[in-house]
Amino acid sequence: MKVRVHVMLKAGVLDPQGEAVRHALGALGFEGVSSVRQGKVIELELADGTSDETIGDMCERLLANTVIESYRIEHL
Amino acid sequence: MKAAVIVFPGSNCDRDMAVAFEQAGFETQMVWHKDTQLPEGLDMVGIPGGFSFGDYLRCGAIAANAPICQEVKAFADKGGHVLGVCNGFQVLAETGLLPGALLRNAGLKYICRTVGLKVEGESIYTKGYETGAEIALPIAHHDGNYHADDATLDMLEGDGRVAFRYTDNPNGASRDIAGILSENRRVLGMMPHPERASEAAHGNEDGARLFAHLTEMLAEA
Numbered sequence: 001m002k003v004r005v006h007v008m009l010k011a012g013v014l015d016p017q018g019e020a021v022r023h024a025l026g027a028l029g030f031e032g033v034s035s036v037r038q039g040k041v042i043e044l045e046l047a048d049g050t051s052d053e054t055i056g057d058m059c060e061r062l063l064a065n066t067v068i069e070s071y072r073i074e075h076l
Numbered sequence: 077m078k079a080a081v082i083v084f085p086g087s088n089c090d091r092d093m094a095v096a097f098e099q100a101g102f103e104t105q106m107v108w109h110k111d112t113q114l115p116e117g118l119d120m121v122g123i124p125g126g127f128s129f130g131d132y133l134r135c136g137a138i139a140a141n142a143p144i145c146q147e148v149k150a151f152a153d154k155g156g157h158v159l160g161v162c163n164g165f166q167v168l169a170e171t172g173l174l175p176g177a178l179l180r181n182a183g184l185k186y187i188c189r190t191v192g193l194k195v196e197g198e199s200i201y202t203k204g205y206e207t208g209a210e211i212a213l214p215i216a217h218h219d220g221n222y223h224a225d226d227a228t229l230d231m232l233e234g235d236g237r238v239a240f241r242y243t244d245n246p247n248g249a250s251r252d253i254a255g256i257l258s259e260n261r262r263v264l265g266m267m268p269h270p271e272r273a274s275e276a277a278h279g280n281e282d283g284a285r286l287f288a289h290l291t292e293m294l295a296e297a
Contacts, residue, residue: 013223014248016184062141065134065170067177068223 001048002076003055007064008039039069043076077102077291079120082148084109084139089125089161089271096271097122100287109142119294120157121148123164125216125269135178135219136166145171157294158263159201162217165255165265174256174265175232176224178217182248186218190280192243193254193268197236199261200293204285210243211282213268215254220267222249222256232256240266 009015015037022036042063046055055073064071079102083090090106097104097120105115109128114121128139139145145167152158152173160168168174181187190212195205205211224232229251232238240255247267255266270283 014179014182014221016180016182016221016248020184062133062137065137065177067169067175068179 001046001050003044003046003050004074004076005042005044005055005059005063006039006072006074007042007059007069008037008071009068010070013068077119077294078115078117079104079122080107080115080118081105081122081124082107082109082144083124084126084128084142086128086130087124087126087163089163089269092269092271093122093124093161096274096283096287099274099284101291107144109139109144112143112147114144114147114151118151118156120159120290121151123148123158123160123167124271125162125164128163128167131219134166134170136163136168136170139163139167140170149173152258152263155260155262157200157290160263160265161269161271162215162220162267165267166219168263168265173263174258175228176222176250176256178219178267179221179223179248180219181217181221181246186216187220187246188214188216189246190214190273191246191254191268193240194243195239196241197239197257197261199239199257199264200290200297201257201264201286202239203289203293211285212273212280213270213283214272214280215246215268216272217247217267220247220249222253222267224250229253235259237261239264240268 018036018038079097270286273280273283
């Protein structure tokens with residue numbers, strides 16, 4: 001089974017990289033870009049039947065730092 | 077007095093930290109990250125600067141899950157003293173031994189220069205300085221922007237757990253925080269490098285005072 005984990009900085013945590021991308025889009029002439037948030041996508045190939053609980057545990061313990069990041073698990 | 081310095085693939089301040097410990101009178105041993113035990117009878121563990129595991133995933137995240145870090149956690153939980161510098165601070169935050177996290181510098185640039193610091197929280201690490209003293213130490217990091225929620229920041233300030241504060245914030249760190257202490261004040265994480273300013277040849281000895289009193293303070297403890 002394949003799973004995609006989306007990791008994003010939590011709302012309220014400053015994202016200087018996203019901010020730099022927003023400025024760069026402005027410099028390219030794209031108007032109206034009011035915010036850019038940059039995250040990570042991690043794809044995992046797992047043994048069939050791996051529980052959501054186990055995947056959640058992977059996210060909590062390694063894939064995301066829940067002090068600053070939130071995560072979302074997507075089954076493919 | 078015995079100290080150990082943990083070495084990860086990508087650590088690059090491990091030997092500097094060992095030299096600083098040795099100069100301060102510690103018998104110092106290097107410990108590889110795959111080791112599953114710390115040496116017997118340790119008084120101090122140092123987690124050095126560098127780019128452990130290439131900063132993959134997040135700075136310090138992979139190192140924090142290395143086998144030896146379970147031992148470092150157990151050592152700290154039993155009241156052991158742990159000093160984490162730069163990447164070492166990032167590792168300590170990732171293990172949860174210290175609250176908060178280190179984000180990318182607000183200006184996005186890697187910064188390598190000497191910065192001004194104000195010494196605050198009381199601990200064996202800050203004993204060599206007058207409270208409120210202004211010192212200078214080098215920083216060299218891309219991800220030193222300390223972040224924690226307001227409640228945590230209030231708690232750290234209220235309990236006097238901010239050990240060092242930037243006099244001119246280089247990286248966007250919340251409330252100018254450069255280094256923090258654990259609740260029992262025995263674990264210190266800091267972004268500036270005291271070991272890189274610990275002998276005359278470095279051109280700056282402000283860092284030496286952090287190490288200088290450790291053995292006598294540990295002997296008293």
